Amino acid sequence: MKRLSITRKILVSYVLLVVIVAAFSVFLILPGQIQEMNSNLENTLSRMAYILAHDMEIKSALEDGKCSTKLLHRIDGISEITKSNVDYIVIANTNSIRIYHPDKNLIGKKFIGGDEMDAINGVRDEYITLHQGNPDVQMRAFHSVTNDYDEVIGFVMASTSTDSIENRKQEIVASALGFLAISLVTGLFLAYAISTSIRRILLGYDPTTFAQMYLQREEILDKLNEGIFVVNENYKVIYKNLSAKLHMTEDFLPKDSPIYAGVTESLKNNLIISWSMIEVDEKSFLVSLVPLRPLENLDAVMVILRNRTEFVNLTEQLTGLNHIIDALRANTHEFRNKLHVISGLLQLGENSQAMEFINEEATINSGQNILRLIQDKTVAALLMGKSNRAVELNIDFELRNDSNLPEKNSFLSTREICLIIGNLIDNSFDSMTDTNSARQVEIFIYVNAQGLTLTVDDTGCGITDEQIKKISAGSYTTKGAGHGYGLKLIREVVERHKGFLQIDSEPKIGTSITINIFQSD
Numbered sequence: 001m002k003r004l005s006i007t008r009k010i011l012v013s014y015v016l017l018v019v020i021v022a023a024f025s026v027f028l029i030l031p032g033q034i035q036e037m038n039s040n041l042e043n044t045l046s047r048m049a050y051i052l053a054h055d056m057e058i059k060s061a062l063e064d065g066k067c068s069t070k071l072l073h074r075i076d077g078i079s080e081i082t083k084s085n086v087d088y089i090v091i092a093n094t095n096s097i098r099i100y101h102p103d104k105n106l107i108g109k110k111f112i113g114g115d116e117m118d119a120i121n122g123v124r125d126e127y128i129t130l131h132q133g134n135p136d137v138q139m140r141a142f143h144s145v146t147n148d149y150d151e152v153i154g155f156v157m158a159s160t161s162t163d164s165i166e167n168r169k170q171e172i173v174a175s176a177l178g179f180l181a182i183s184l185v186t187g188l189f190l191a192y193a194i195s196t197s198i199r200r201i202l203l204g205y206d207p208t209t210f211a212q213m214y215l216q217r218e219e220i221l222d223k224l225n226e227g228i229f230v231v232n233e234n235y236k237v238i239y240k241n242l243s244a245k246l247h248m249t250e251d252f253l254p255k256d257s258p259i260y261a262g263v264t265e266s267l268k269n270n271l272i273i274s275w276s277m278i279e280v281d282e283k284s285f286l287v288s289l290v291p292l293r294p295l296e297n298l299d300a301v302m303v304i305l306r307n308r309t310e311f312v313n314l315t316e317q318l319t320g321l322n323h324i325i326d327a328l329r330a331n332t333h334e335f336r337n338k339l340h341v342i343s344g345l346l347q348l349g350e351n352s353q354a355m356e357f358i359n360e361e362a363t364i365n366s367g368q369n370i371l372r373l374i375q376d377k378t379v380a381a382l383l384m385g386k387s388n389r390a391v392e393l394n395i396d397f398e399l400r401n402d403s404n405l406p407e408k409n410s411f412l413s414t415r416e417i418c419l420i421i422g423n424l425i426d427n428s429f430d431s432m433t434d435t436n437s438a439r440q441v442e443i444f445i446y447v448n449a450q451g452l453t454l455t456v457d458d459t460g461c462g463i464t465d466e467q468i469k470k471i472s473a474g475s476y477t478t479k480g481a482g483h484g485y486g487l488k489l490i491r492e493v494v495e496r497h498k499g500f501l502q503i504d505s506e507p508k509i510g511t512s513i514t515i516n517i518f519q520s521d
Contacts, residue, residue, distance in 0.1 A: 010191045018184045033172050041160065041168075042128055044085045045141035048158040049126060052078075053143035058091060062145055062154040067091070067099050067107075075100055087161050088138065091145075093154040094120050111157075119144045119155035130162070137162045227285075227305035230292065231263050238300065247285075247305065259287060259303060266291050266301045370399055374445070375407040378414045379421065383443065386425045393429060396440040403445045411452040411517040416493050421445075423486035424456040424513055431460025431511065451518035459510040468503045490515070 052058055057074075061067045067075070079089050079102055091100040096111040115129040119142040126143040138159040145154045198207065221228060222242035229240035235253040253260055262273050266289040273289040288304040338357075345354035370387065374380040383399060390397030405417075412420075421443070428441045437459070444455040463471070471487055494501045497517050505511035 010195045014187045014191045015184070018180065018187060021180070021183075030173060030176060033176075034169055037168055037172065038165070041085060041139065041165065042141070044082075045139065045158045045160065046126060046128065046143075048082060048086055048089070049141040049143035049156045052089065052091070052156040052158070053126075053145045058156070059145060059147065059153065061099055062091070062093055063147065065093065065099065072100065072104075076102070085160060086158050087164055088157070088159045090157040090159075091154065092116065092157070094152060096120070099154075113140075115140065116142060116155055116157065118142070120152060122152050139165065225307070228302065230300050230302050232300040233267055235260070235263070244303075244305065259289075262287065262289050263301050263303065267299065369401070373399060373401070373403045374405045376405050376414055376417070377407075379405060379417050379445075382418050382422060386422075389429070390441060393432075394439060395429065395432060396438070398440070398442050400442060400444045403443070405445045405447055409447050409452060410519070411447065412493070412497065417445075417454070420454060420490050420493060420515060421456070423490055427486065428456055428458035428460055428511070431458055431462070435460060449519070451516060453514065453516050455512065455514045457510065457512045462505045462507040462509050462511050463503075464505075464507060468505060471503065 052075075057068075057071050061071055075089060075091075079086065082089075088102060089100065090098055090111065092098045092111045096116060098107050098109055098111055101107050113129075113131045115131045118124045118127060122144060124142075124144075126141070129140045129142070131138060131140055138161050140157050140159040143156050144152050145156060147153050218241075224241060225243060227241065227244035227247055229244040229248050230238050231253050232238050237248060237251055237253060240248055253263060265271055266273055270291045271289075272291065273287075284307075286306045288306075290302045290304070292300045292302055341357060342354050345351075345357065370380050370383045374383060387397045387399075425441065425443070432439045432441075440457075440459045442455075442457040444453070444457075446453045491501055494515055494517070498520070499515060499517040502514045502516075503511070504514075
């Protein structure tokens with residue numbers, strides 16, 4: 001069965017409500033209104049008969065047997081004023097002979113009906129009847145007229161026709177139905193406007209569809225390993241996914257939280273803060289803050305927490321692999337160039353020169369020295385690639401002859417050594433971009449039973465003592481935004497193994513970076 005949209009649900013609900021209200025009005029309210037109308041009409045007729053029955057001019061006219069012209073005009077005026085409720089005013093003597101009637105042709109003729117006798121005989125001073133009149137059925141209010149001796153000298157009758165009563169009833173019903181019709185139309189319009197407004201607020205989606213989308217996205221966010229929570233301008237946590245709930249149990253961000261200052265800065269300056277390191281529950285996290293101020297009616301910051309260990313491991317793997325790939329690419333490029341030279345010499349018939357070139361390359365090839373000193377094949381491949389890259393950059397690249405690196409060591413993994421060497425050599429290459437003097441990079445790797453030493457010396461642009469302090473603190477890079485992670489990762493590897501990182505440098509002279517990892521006790 002097809003489900004109704006929110007618009008149709010609201011319309012159908014309102015129509016049902018109006019129908020129920022209409023039925024309630026017809027069966028309960030309208031009968032009461034009609035009964036009240038009858039009661040008011042009876043009171044009006046009785047009051048009119050009472051007033052006229054105690055009028056002294058009318059009493060004098062009954063004693064004289066006729067109304068004066070002045071009295072006729074006065075009663076005609078009363079009839080005209082009260083015609084909305086009173087159709088007929090009749091004054092008659094004890095013989096039922098009319099001395100006043102709105103139709104002057106009926107004056108002097110006998111009253112029709114017979115229901116006046118109780119008033120004439122003094123049985124009842126005042127009463128109401130429903131009787132056939134001239135020419136229609138009427139509701140009649142009778143009142144006896146007495147002289148100064150309390151003797152009945154006639155009666156007054158005020159009446160309205162049942163046709164008039166029925167017309168009044170129809171007016172009441174029509175008014176009620178008209179009000180209900182206006183209410184229905186107005187309600188339908190409001191229902192449509194409200195449903196349209198709701199759909200606009202929900203970006204055109206039906207609430208059921210929107211709820212399904214919300215639940216789906218909520219489930220997706222709860223599946224993320226990253227903790228995500230949102231803090232508003234009052235530091236109230238207005239949203240947190242499942243991972244965030246494990247580390248953020250409070251409903252408000254406490255002032256002693258390591259994230260508090262960052263949230264304040266992000267809110268104040270609408271600033272994005274990416275991957276700062278914090279400690280939460282003795283665990284290390286990388287935090288990113290994203291202000292949500294551009295969203296309408298929302299001044300808040302989204303906080304993303306990522307386990308630092310996972311992030312560092314992934315970054316180290318990617319960085320190490322990238323350095324190895326670059327090395328292999330440089331090796332391939334270098335050997336392709338040499339093969340092209342040999343191929344060209346052979347095609348020209350210069351066989352002796354080709355042999356001489358091959359022998360010369362075999363003699364000066366630094367790769368043989370690297371393979372002899374470095375037993376770890378992955379690290380050797382990386383150094384060979386960097387050596388070939390140095391040739392392209394016109395840099396003198398050298399591995400010290402007293403270096404050694406066994407295939408396996410107990411201090412650093414192959415991946416960690418590649419990460420350190422790759423980043424340090426790349427930094428050395430970058431430091432000599434604008435250097436026209438001697439361009440040299442020297443590598444020293446040494447492993448013995450006591451520990452591992454790794455040194456990279458260059459004759460690049462060098463750095464100041466102040467820059468060294470910032471680099472050591474992990475808050476500086478000379479490469480601009482988006483860089484500087486290499487030295488940060490190196491420092492983290494050194495700290496993880498409780499080693500030492502030493503930077504010696506002099507501007508315009510060069511830089512020497514030494515890393516020592518010792519045997520743990």
